Amino acid sequence: MAKTSEITSELKVDYARVTELVLNMLKPPGSGWYALFFTCVAAFLWGAVSWTIQILDGLQVAGINHPIGWGVYITNFVFWVGIAHSGTLISAVLFLFRAKFRMPIYRLAEAMTVFAVLTAGLFPLIHVGRPWLAYWLMPYPNERALWPNFRSPLLWDVFAVSTYLTVSATFFIVGLIPDIAVCRDKAKTAIRKVLYSITSLGWTGSNSQWKHYMSAYLFFAGLATPLVVSVHSVVSWDFAMGLVPGWHTTIFPPYFVAGAIFSGVAMVLTLIIPLRKVFKLEEIITPFHFEGMCKLILLTSGIVTYAYATEFYLAWFSNNQYERFQFWFRPFGDYKVAFWGMTFCNCIAPLSLWIPALRRNITYLFIMSIIINIGMWLERFNIIFTSLAREYIPSAWGGYNFSWIEVGITVGAFGWFGMYMCLFIKFFPSVSITEIKEILPPPVRSAKSHAAH
Amino acid sequence: MRGNTNKIVIGVFHYLDDLLANIESVKHGGYEYKVYSPMANPEIEHATYPQKSPVRRFTLVGGIFGCAAGWALAILCSMDWPLRVSAKDIVSPPGFFVVGYEWTILFAALATFVALLHFCRIPDIFRKLGYDPRFSDNKFGLVVSANSGDAESIKKHLLEHGAEEAEIKDAL
Numbered sequence: 001m002a003k004t005s006e007i008t009s010e011l012k013v014d015y016a017r018v019t020e021l022v023l024n025m026l027k028p029p030g031s032g033w034y035a036l037f038f039t040c041v042a043a044f045l046w047g048a049v050s051w052t053i054q055i056l057d058g059l060q061v062a063g064i065n066h067p068i069g070w071g072v073y074i075t076n077f078v079f080w081v082g083i084a085h086s087g088t089l090i091s092a093v094l095f096l097f098r099a100k101f102r103m104p105i106y107r108l109a110e111a112m113t114v115f116a117v118l119t120a121g122l123f124p125l126i127h128v129g130r131p132w133l134a135y136w137l138m139p140y141p142n143e144r145a146l147w148p149n150f151r152s153p154l155l156w157d158v159f160a161v162s163t164y165l166t167v168s169a170t171f172f173i174v175g176l177i178p179d180i181a182v183c184r185d186k187a188k189t190a191i192r193k194v195l196y197s198i199t200s201l202g203w204t205g206s207n208s209q210w211k212h213y214m215s216a217y218l219f220f221a222g223l224a225t226p227l228v229v230s231v232h233s234v235v236s237w238d239f240a241m242g243l244v245p246g247w248h249t250t251i252f253p254p255y256f257v258a259g260a261i262f263s264g265v266a267m268v269l270t271l272i273i274p275l276r277k278v279f280k281l282e283e284i285i286t287p288f289h290f291e292g293m294c295k296l297i298l299l300t301s302g303i304v305t306y307a308y309a310t311e312f313y314l315a316w317f318s319n320n321q322y323e324r325f326q327f328w329f330r331p332f333g334d335y336k337v338a339f340w341g342m343t344f345c346n347c348i349a350p351l352s353l354w355i356p357a358l359r360r361n362i363t364y365l366f367i368m369s370i371i372i373n374i375g376m377w378l379e380r381f382n383i384i385f386t387s388l389a390r391e392y393i394p395s396a397w398g399g400y401n402f403s404w405i406e407v408g409i410t411v412g413a414f415g416w417f418g419m420y421m422c423l424f425i426k427f428f429p430s431v432s433i434t435e436i437k438e439i440l441p442p443p444v445r446s447a448k449s450h451a452a453h
Numbered sequence: 454m455r456g457n458t459n460k461i462v463i464g465v466f467h468y469l470d471d472l473l474a475n476i477e478s479v480k481h482g483g484y485e486y487k488v489y490s491p492m493a494n495p496e497i498e499h500a501t502y503p504q505k506s507p508v509r510r511f512t513l514v515g516g517i518f519g520c521a522a523g524w525a526l527a528i529l530c531s532m533d534w535p536l537r538v539s540a541k542d543i544v545s546p547p548g549f550f551v552v553g554y555e556w557t558i559l560f561a562a563l564a565t566f567v568a569l570l571h572f573c574r575i576p577d578i579f580r581k582l583g584y585d586p587r588f589s590d591n592k593f594g595l596v597v598s599a600n601s602g603d604a605e606s607i608k609k610h611l612l613e614h615g616a617e618e619a620e621i622k623d624a625l
Contacts, residue, residue, distance in 0.1 A: 015492075016590055139526060139530050145533065147534045149536075150530060150545075150548060150549055151545050151548040156555075159551065159552050159556070160551070163558060166559060166563070167559060170566050177575075182491075182590065185587075185589045185590065201576040201577070201578070202575050202576055202578040202580070204581050205489050205490055205588060207488040207497055208572070209573040211498055212506045213569065214506075215505070215509065216565050219508065220562060223512075223561050227555075230551075435492070438494075443467055443468050
């Protein structure tokens with residue numbers, strides 16, 4: 001991991017330049033932004049129309065059926081929850097470890113977290129078929145004296161994901177307050193001045209405010225860290241608590257958490273590389289930051305690969321015929337393309353990042369991030385579909401083909417996510433101004449006298 | 454604190470070491486003061502507010518409340534509708550731990566947020582004593598409360614000890 005001095009030596013900017021560079025991103029958008037935004041809106045509308053058709057005609061329009069009742073929707077749910085993880089990892093866990101490479105990237109990662117959880121949260125609603133009854137998941141007093149089943153992992157999911165959304169959104173908003181104050185002070189139009197004055201809550205950056213702010217921020221980071229671990233563990237228990245072959249394993253929580261971080265960091269790369277190029281942020285997002293992320297990818301790719309291998313080993317070692325068959329079916333059965341695609345994208349391709357020159361090749365990193373995102377979607381596909389397709393009794397075996405409705409909703413989710421990201425990038429600082437200033441050496445008149453302090 | 458402080462002296466600094474030296478002088482003189490900076494800085498924090506922030510107490514209370522509330526919710530709901538599922542106990546601590554755990558974090562975070570708003574005195578959009586927009590960009594500010602008699606001498610002191618600008622205003 002790069003030392004602070006190495007990172008700050010690469011940052012050839014002062015406080016005023018940091019403010020200028022980041023606020024340049026908030027200037028009126030160009031045609032490229034509009035093109036991207038309306039593409040996302042179009043994708044979102046495709047998804048909205050698909051969902052409307054499903055609501056009107058029922059779940060029959062989706063491909064899910066016996067025995068594969070958890071299809072693309074739950075694959076998407078797990079994928080988006082996974083994407084959401086690295087935001088909190090980068091902002092909270094790396095904050096606690098004082099990893100300086102997080103500074104210019106954590107804001108975008110946090111935004112990605114909040115919007116990805118919002119996206120993930122749609123899929124259980126879509127999957128249940130009658131979303132207007134989704135409130136039944138909440139424990140509330142009712143005339144039937146019914147309460148949800150607190151022994152069910154699906155209810156744990158409700159608590160875990162809703163807590164994660166609330167805490168990550170709060171953490172995100174708290175981080176934004178001092179930067180919105182900078183926007184307020186630099187706003188050139190009256191409307192922006194008023195909006196930023198309200199949303200900055202009157203932040204001034206006084207000594208007592210910073211004191212309480214940093215203390216609160218530390219606690220948020222301390223609270224968000226176990227949350228990162230718990231949420232994807234709970235999501236993994238949706239599977240591991242079932243008796244389905246290929247799911248019922250204790251390795252799932254760490255395997256899912258590592259996979260979530262792996263996919264999330266890749267998604268941060270997918271987003272930050274074009275952003276850096278378009279908004280000319282090369283001065284504050286340097287190759288050191290990409291190196292840090294690549295090392296995180298290498299670590300989590302290694303853990304995920306180890307988990308894949310362990311699953312196969314345990315299936316063989318257990319001598320359980322159902323487990324053994326399941327792990328033969330994955331690489332050689334009907335869905336072998338998904339398995340080998342996953343293996344290539346998540347285990348083999350990331351190994352190239354051991355080469356330092358490739359870790360600093362931004363184009364290569366962008367391609368690699370897309371490959372990993374595809375690989376992680378295939379991983380969830382692989383876990384969900386193959387296990388359900390081949391449970392215990394051959395008479396219950398089956399297959400699955402997703403419908404155009406499911407494709408539309410999947411594409412729509414990317415549009416929904418992209419739409420929020422586009423709006424965020426244009427209205428709020430996507431790079432933390434105050435935290436970059438924190439790692440810059442402060443201006444001092446006398447280096448000698450300053451060292452004595 | 455010194456007498457009737459009806460004035461404030463605002464010093465604008467470019468260099469951190471100048472600011473720190475002036476903070477020490479102002480503290481030594483017994484004046485009330487406030488420092489503005491574009492980012493959190495441990496040296497300013499050490500010079501102005503070395504004690505621990507009380508935010509942590511809110512976090513602790515929120516966490517304890519959330520833990521108790523999560524467990525209570527799961528236990529009381531299950532006992533109110535005692536349907537045995539998959540041979541599990543009506544009150545199943547391993548399952549209910551998840552709810553207690555999540556709510557511990559949820560309420561601790563919400564309490565921390567409330568504490569942040571309370572101790573930072575926000576939202577407060579209009580009252581900014583001696584604040585200058587440059588303090589969020591690349592300058593440090595030192596705002597000293599003083600009476601009319603001392604204000605001029607403080608201004609002179611700040612200017613002689615590194616302040617780029619210093620001005621006297623009426624305190625609100």
